[in-house]
Amino acid sequence: MSIKAINPVNGKLIKVYKEDNEQLVIRKIEQTHKAWLKWRETTLTERAALLRSLAVNLKSRKNELAVLMAKEMGKPLKDGVAEIEKCASVCEYYADNGANFLADKTIKTDASKSYVSFQPIGVVLAIMPWNFPFWQVFRFLAPGLMAGNCGLLKHASNVPGCALVIEDLVKAAGFPPHVFQTLMIGSKAVAKVIAHPHVKAVTLTGSTEAGIKVAQQAGSLIKKTVLELGGSDPYLILADADLEKAAQACVNSRLINNGQSCVAAKRFILVKSIEKEFIRLFKEKMLQKKMGDPFEADTDLGPMARADLRDELHGQVLANIQAGAKCILGGTIPAIKGAHAFYNPTILTGIKKSMPAYHEEMFGPVALIISARDTDHAISIANDTSFGLGAAVFTKNNALGQEIARTKLQAGCCFVNSLVKSDPRLPFGGVNQSGYGRELSEFGIHEFVNIKTVYIA
Incomplete structure (x- = not known):
């Protein structure tokens, strides 16, 4: 099986990519889980430094990445450059604020000490769309890695080049191997990924119909989902x-x-x-x-x-x-x-x-x-x-x-008196058929952590 990138300007084939078979997908999931066992032990300072390095890489390659978006999904170059700059900003935002968002919060009770701790949950699967092929991924990736989670990306099939270069960007920034990997699969293979015991949660940006399917699959296994779906x-x-x-x-x-x-x-x-x-x-x-x-x-x-x-x-x-x-x-x-x-x-x-x-x-x-x-x-x-x-x-x-x-x-x-837009500092998400959960801001980083009560008598 293969995944094809087609230029929407002229309909010409850009490149054919080999689809991951089931064995390779399982191997990637296991690799990412093993990476998480070590990544969760890193300090917030270490994670923040790597996110800043990732932001630098994004800025230095913004023109090249904008060209890739223009080829694969038709985004005008100036809009592509702005998208990459926004991805860098979300990395910097969580590098600057993540430690505060994840700090233990003391709660006064009848205990000698009681507090809330925010602990990573493991491997999160991201199912992302083609319309903002970098930004949609980075608004999950930046808070996820800062929180100590690891990520698997199932990107839209018409932007495979974007999917692979995001993985390369993470590696080039100095993150440990396999903390973030791309799965080159079609939609039919997603259910088995969700069902894998090492995958602890799913975030999806896409159509309401896709959200319903993913929510049903994850819900049947008691796995958390965040859904950012359609809108009118x-x-x-x-x-x-x-x-x-x-x-x-x-x-x-x-x-x-x-x-x-x-x-x-x-x-x-x-x-x-x-x-x-x-x-x-x-x-x-x-x-x-x-x-x-x-x-x-x-x-x-x-x-x-x-x-x-x-x-x-x-x-x-x-x-x-x-x-x-x-x-x-x-x-x-x-x-x-x-x-x-x-x-x-x-x-x-x-x-x-x-x-x-x-x-x-x-x-x-x-x-x-x-x-x-x-x-x-x-x-x-x-x-x-x-x-x-x-x-x-x-x-x-x-x-x-x-x-x-x-x-x-x-x-x-x-x-x-303004058009609606996303901002790393503000929570983003919808209600009703537009989904549930929030991305970005302090609310977004708390979506995929164990909000743990610690009570000491």
């Missing part, structure tokens, strides 16, 4: 919003990573009084974004990661037009000679609850416009979803915006 993030534009700034933030969020981000803006809920003007500005700014070769410096929007994903998105667009949505921009596959997986930026207006787009995630450069009578109605529409990853509200009334974000919107990450 609502952006509420209230009557008093700064429409110029709101439109720019909304376009940037909708088209980030070629429109392929779980936490990108997808549903734009407009209070009726500003609907016409916002749509004008939104369309105008959408047209200013340049689609083209991700290797060109001024490209804002590259191809989607695979042609089948582009075709699936186009099918969703056509189904909603047939259901009554109005397409005011795009809705077509560009006629570019030699182009493979591109899709024109698209705006659908008049989205109603009876239409598929009202309920589905549109994973690509397609914006959905929904009209609301007023602020309360906009909040109601925002929460009328099975997802709950991110949400944003735009208003000049910061107190109102904060109240809506804090208590009204049912999502894990709520922003006011």
Whole structure:
């Protein structure tokens, strides 16, 4: 069996990789477990030093790694460089703060001494997607290694080069052999990895459907999971919003990573009084974004990661037009000679609850416009979803915006007058069909540790 990397710009084969057979997978799991038996004994100072070395390596190779992402999944080079810099920052963040996050916490009880200790649990399997092929891995890898765990990576099959170079980066930073390894396997082989007794937990970023399968498999074995799944993030534009700034933030969020981000803006809920003007500005700014070769410096929007994903998105667009949505921009596959997986930026207006787009995630450069009578109605529409990853509200009334974000919107990450984004200093994750558990910050490093009570009479 083999894994193929295909260039989404032109559809040409980049490289064929040999898939790991079952015996090799078992050997890697056992190697990583043995590495953990020693790695858990290292000091926090030693772990932090290695993470800082990893950050240095990432920064020194950022241009090379951005090229690899552009080849395998179509990310524009400038976005790829920014992604690698963010990976370096999360390594530095946990190097700087991990010891404090993992320090024993004294609790006063009737004991002579009682405290909470945070101990590593062992080997954690990470099942990661292609859309941010480095960042998604590093936001698990950095806190995991700092906590004293070891990692196995099952990456998306269309970014095998990225998967292998992450393992190389960890080795080059000076980490002991096998503390982090890549499994070159397809999705059908995952269940046996989860079932292996040396694998203690699983973290997955991906579709809700994939999350359900992994949660069922791990749950049947009483193994913990953290799931960061799909989203259909609502952006509420209230009557008093700064429409110029709101439109720019909304376009940037909708088209980030070629429109392929779980936490990108997808549903734009407009209070009726500003609907016409916002749509004008939104369309105008959408047209200013340049689609083209991700290797060109001024490209804002590259191809989607695979042609089948582009075709699936186009099918969703056509189904909603047939259901009554109005397409005011795009809705077509560009006629570019030699182009493979591109899709024109698209705006659908008049989205109603009876239409598929009202309920589905549109994973690509397609914006959905929904009209609301007023602020309360906009909040109601925002929460009328099975997802709950991110949400944003735009208003000049910061107190109102904060109240809506804090208590009204049912999502894990709520922003006011800004696009939703992840930050190493803040917890990241969702509710409902968008998953559970948190990555990043102090909350993220505590997801995969034994939070141990120690009581001394």
